[in-house]
Amino acid sequence: MRWGTLxxxxxxxxxxxxxxxxxLSARGAHDEVAQLLGVGGGAPVLAGTHKWTDAHGHVVEFGGFFITADRGVAYSYARE
Incomplete structure (x- = not known):
């Protein structure tokens, strides 16, 4: 979907x-994340979160992810 859920x-x-x-931060995977991703505990992962807030500072969207070391990520933004 164009522009995602925002x-x-x-x-x-x-x-x-x-x-x-x-x-974004690089870290060792804790046990639950490691198990879900099929990697060993402490394996390197990229962890990320996003948070969008309204004009009053109220959070309207929040999400997160973990990516294993054998993957990459790229962002591009353009607002109309």
Missing amino acids: RLVEKAIKQVVPNGVNQ
């Missing part, structure tokens, strides 16, 4: 969501 959130709350932050 556009659906904006449509539902009838306002533009002006603020967002992505955080």
